[in-house]
Amino acid sequence: MRLEIRHLELVVEVAEAGSLRRAAARLHLSQPAVTTQLKRIEQFVGGALFIRSTDGVVPTHTGAELVRDARNLLRQFDALQRTARVNAASESGAPVKVGGIPAQQFSLLVNALTAMLPRREVTSRTIRETGTLTALLRSGELDVAVLREFSGFPVRRPEGVEHRLLLREPFFIGVSQRHPLAERGEIELADLAGEKWVMPDPDDSGMNEYFARVCASAGFEQRIAHLTTEAHVAFALTAENRGICLLYPIGTARDGLATLSLAGTPLSRDLVLAWRTGSRLAPLVDEVCAKIDQDYLALVEGSRFYRKWWHGGGSAFALP
Incomplete structure (x- = not known):
């Protein structure tokens, strides 16, 4: 056996969850599977990583040091993956084609892509008609778009187009x-x-x-x-x-x-990010959405009325 990324993720998750049961739920594994894997890791390193009790688990000295180093390695690994994806997406000379309704998320999407892909041109166009946006995505005329959706009126997304809810925005x-x-x-x-x-x-x-x-x-x-x-x-x-x-x-x-x-x-609308499955942007969706969320929250804080609504319980409604 040798330590792999998945082993480091498991050890860190157990430490953060404070119990094998909660760690198993977060990792979408059974508790026996987590227990078995942890025992194998402990056998490999040659000592106990956690002290078990009825209240949960606490890292040993060896475990605490391994958890600390594992967190650092996982952060570096995440950075490596992000850099590789951005570089791969930047290699193509073709512009990134953005479309969408004239919502805040549209301009935030353009800003995020411009910052993340400095070697590629980003072009954009606002379009109100949902059918036109989905057709342009399907044809490849657009790489990514911001759509709106209303309860009872679902958007028909063509084959080869994926989507993610960005925000449930109140009116x-x-x-x-x-x-x-x-x-x-x-x-x-x-x-x-x-x-x-x-x-x-x-x-x-x-x-x-x-x-x-x-x-x-x-x-x-x-x-x-x-x-x-x-x-x-x-x-x-x-x-x-x-x-x-x-x-x-x-x-x-x-x-x-x-x-x-x-x-x-x-009264509300769902704001949805949609992209072509085969697009070079597909691997960057997590980072793009995180950047949009971060910049949108800054706009919330700059709006007195919206900020009051948001912190008065509205965020639980709005965030997917």
Whole structure:
């Protein structure tokens, strides 16, 4: 026998879990399998690595030193893998082609890829139509894209395209600062019965139908007075009290508007990263998603209203 990466991972997991049972659950192994493997490792090194008790396990002096060195080696191994994947993805001279809806995750994706692949050009285009995005992914015209998905309206993903949920993003409501609800902060969706809405033009994502269904389940019919895909038009109409509008948590200046959250977060969208299975970017997905998450959390902290919602329990709803 010789020590392998999987052995080091097992020893570190046992130390961090504090028990063989919890370590087995984290490693998706049976407890007897973990116990047997640990005994083999201890036989190889020539001494006990953990002291067993009814309360769990505690590293011996030898075990603590092995765990420390194993952590360092695993970090180096992870760095080696990341470097190899990035170098392999950078070898191709072709640009990385990014598509997606105009959400924060789209620009964060472009930024992440630009930083991770400094020797490759990154090109991008925003597209609202879900069908167009998936078709471009299938054809190879796009390497990676940010899609949106609404409950009850699943996106049909073509063969050869994988996906991962990035975030479940809430919708807030924008009202005029002169609106009677403006100072409430949080309201029930039913409080909006009878209001006129400013909504985007319907598209193939099912968003408008989704909004109508959720409003109906809250006991009222959504009354749409204005349709526009331009955020500044929607905000101007809302500021003049011509209607209420949906708000994404992070966005451009909203002069004259008050932001309201909805109790229970009944309105939301899933933001999904999709990529071609055979793309050179596929091995980098974990790192890309981690970078997007990190940068998005920085944006959350920079938004007073969203930060309050997020730390008030919203993060448990939003994070996959």
